[in-house]
Amino acid sequence: MIAKKDWKEGILRFFFPPHCAICGAVLPWGEQNKILCEACAAHTPFLSGERCRMCGREIDNDVLCQRCRYADFAFCAGAAVFSYAIMRQAIAWLKFQGYRNDAKAIGVLMAQYLQQQYPDWVEWTDAIAVVPLHPNKRKWRGFNQVSCLCEVLSKETNLPIWDNVLIRQVDTIPQNQLSQKQRRENLRHVFAVSQTYDVTDKHILLVDDIFTTGTTLQECSRTLLRAGAAEVRVFCLAVVSKCEKTQEIPDKKRQNLGDFMKLEK
Numbered sequence: 001m002i003a004k005k006d007w008k009e010g011i012l013r014f015f016f017p018p019h020c021a022i023c024g025a026v027l028p029w030g031e032q033n034k035i036l037c038e039a040c041a042a043h044t045p046f047l048s049g050e051r052c053r054m055c056g057r058e059i060d061n062d063v064l065c066q067r068c069r070y071a072d073f074a075f076c077a078g079a080a081v082f083s084y085a086i087m088r089q090a091i092a093w094l095k096f097q098g099y100r101n102d103a104k105a106i107g108v109l110m111a112q113y114l115q116q117q118y119p120d121w122v123e124w125t126d127a128i129a130v131v132p133l134h135p136n137k138r139k140w141r142g143f144n145q146v147s148c149l150c151e152v153l154s155k156e157t158n159l160p161i162w163d164n165v166l167i168r169q170v171d172t173i174p175q176n177q178l179s180q181k182q183r184r185e186n187l188r189h190v191f192a193v194s195q196t197y198d199v200t201d202k203h204i205l206l207v208d209d210i211f212t213t214g215t216t217l218q219e220c221s222r223t224l225l226r227a228g229a230a231e232v233r234v235f236c237l238a239v240v241s242k243c244e245k246t247q248e249i250p251d252k253k254r255q256n257l258g259d260f261m262k263l264e265k
C-alpha cells in the first residue's frame, strides 16, 4: 500500500517537478536528484562585467544605471547575483515550503558570488539584515524565503544574521500594483528597528530577493540609518533590468497546493 506521504509527494512532483534552482527548467528524467540543470551547472549565469554600483545590474561603461543615477538612495552601494529574467521561475519556487533545498543551493551561490566579486564587502559587514515580510504573509507562508537564503549566506560567510532587526508594522498594498510615487507613500513609516539589536555605528548588509525599483530597500535603509547604523549596503538575489516586470503568484492560486507543500520539509 502506498503511504499517505508518498502519494502526496507524487502529486506535488506532478505539479512541481524537480527543476533547476537557477533557471527553473524542469530537470530531465534520470537527473532529478540534481539541483542545477546541465547548462547552469556548467556555467553559472552570474551577473558579471560592468555593473551599476547601486543595484548591481549590468551596464555599459558607467558607474550607475539610468534609474540609479536619478534616485537618491540612502544605502551607499548595492549588488545583485543574477538578472531577474533568469531567476523568475526559481524565485517563484522559493516561496514554497517544499523547496527549501533550492534555498540552500541558492544561498551557497549568493555566498560564492559575494566572496568572489565583493570580498571587501564581507570584511565591511557587521551584520546581515533581512527585508521582512508582513507578519500576516509570513504566517500564511510559514516562513520568509529571504531569511532562508540569509541563513545559508551567514553560514557560508561567517557573518552574523540579524533576522528580525527590521520589523514591518502595517499592512501594505502589494508594491507591484503601484506607481513609483505611490510605492514611496505606501511604505513610509512601515518599517521599524527591533529593540533587541543595537545598530549604532554598524555596517549593515541588507538582503532581499529582488531589486525592482529599490523603494523597499530604500525605506529599510532609511529606518536602519535613522536608528544609528553607520552605513547600509544592499545585496539581492536578482535585479530587474529596465524593461522587465516582476510577477507575484497570487496567494489564492497557491492556497490549494499549500498543504501539500507544507508536508515536505
Ligand SMILES: [Zn+2]
Residues within 6 Å of the ligand: 020, 021, 022, 023, 024, 025, 036, 037, 038, 039, 040, 041
Ligand atoms: Zn538551469
Ligand SMILES: [Zn+2]
Residues within 6 Å of the ligand: 052, 053, 054, 055, 056, 057, 064, 065, 066, 067, 068, 069
Ligand atoms: Zn542601478
